[in-house]
Amino acid sequence: MAGMLHVHFNDRDFRHVQLARTPDPIWEAILGLHVAYTPAPLLPARLRPWHGRARRRLHQHDLRRTCRLLNGIAPADATYFPDFLTPVESEDGITAGLRTLRSTPATRLSREVRLAARHRRLPPWTRRLAAGDRTVLGDLADALHHVHDRLIAPDWGEIEAAVAADRARQLDALEAGLPAVLATLDPFTWTDPVLSAPYPVNSTLHLRGRGIRLIPSYFCHTKPIAVADPGLPPVLVHPVRPHVPGAGAAGPAARRDAALAALLGASRARVLAALTGTAGTPTTGGVAARLGMPASSVSGHLTVLRRAGLAESERAGPHVVHRLTARGRHLLAC
Structure with a gap:
């Protein structure tokens, strides 16, 4: 029998909400x-x-x-x-x-x-x-x-792009405060101070000042998922919102992404943004696997980004590891 998930917030929880930057x-x-x-x-x-x-x-x-x-x-039909x-x-x-x-x-x-x-x-x-x-x-x-x-x-x-678009919508909503972000989550309803959604069973999660990590998922498509053990750091996996053509195109995060693509080219902007993520290893091959691009193309883009002072590379054992420079981080934060 289907139930409901109720996540209870207090004032301290709002200071500890984390919005995942990348897919898990x-x-x-x-x-x-x-x-x-x-x-x-x-x-x-x-x-x-x-x-x-x-x-x-x-x-x-x-x-x-x-x-x-x-x-x-x-299994897919597991209650837990x-x-x-x-x-x-x-x-x-x-x-x-x-x-x-x-x-x-x-x-x-x-x-x-x-x-x-x-x-x-x-x-x-x-x-x-x-x-x-x-x-x-x-x-x-x-x-x-x-x-x-x-x-x-x-x-x-493709997975990263969908999650990035969802995060951009969250950041746009954040201008009106965290409750506005919570109100945008699908398929949740926000009635201060409780976030609720359909769930396989009836479940109540009291955050008690710990906050929560919100993880948008490309493959989560029906009900959200929360870790069951109340002693673990609270995590909530939720579906990415479906893309509506033209919707949200005027938001600050969306405008920034469009401006970066216009400045650097879409593929090079994706490579630069990939260096901010933590999923995978920031080697040429790791970035290529994450973005679904040929390693030779990623290598070429990284060369241009290094010459522009936006990225730097150093050898770590058998691999060359890439990271953003201060200039690269500043550009992505604009």
Whole structure:
């Protein structure tokens, strides 16, 4: 039976609300897998082209065992799946997130797997996971990395663009204060001081001054998702708002993005903006994977950005790492 999620704010919470700058790679991997296994007629129109591409990739890369593993513990119709699968460290990129996932304490594995078992029958291998089996935990981390690499990363540029557009709308709304941002979230309703939305079960989250991290997701398309454990940092994953042609085009953030594209060229502006994100590694190959661009093109754009004093590069072991200069950060902040 469907319920409602109620998130209760107090005055202190408004000082600790975070708006995610980039997509979260682990959340997108799990939710993207859910979309791939959802019949196309049940999806919003914006996700159906991706669904077709995803189904072809599932066959091309033989991801059947990987998908069975993840769907066994975090299926699309789950009322609850373990919170340890989506560590907050994923905001720093999939490598950081999976590192944290692999180090999940045995006590937490046992607690969260047993909680998931109360909601539905789990496959037999999850008993080993609940007992703290590090091999099974490593298999789950590998499966998430494989799904992200094969299923999600080829379209990372499109995902980033949708999240960036959603963030721009949030920043435009922020001029009227955080309540105005909360009022724009889909499918939420804001009735001060409570944010509410349809949810698989009735759930109430009291923030108690901790604030909350709002993560727009390309693949979240029905109901928002909140971490279940009240002891964890509050996180709320919500769908990106559908793009309406012409809507919001006059907002400050949208005007800034359009001006940067006119100044630098659309592709070069995307490469520059990608250096502000934390998802993935800021190497040439990492930026190329995130944006879905050829590495040779990204390398050329980075050369121009370095010559303009907007980016800098340095060797870190076998890789060359790129970052914004103060001038580049200033340009993006304008």
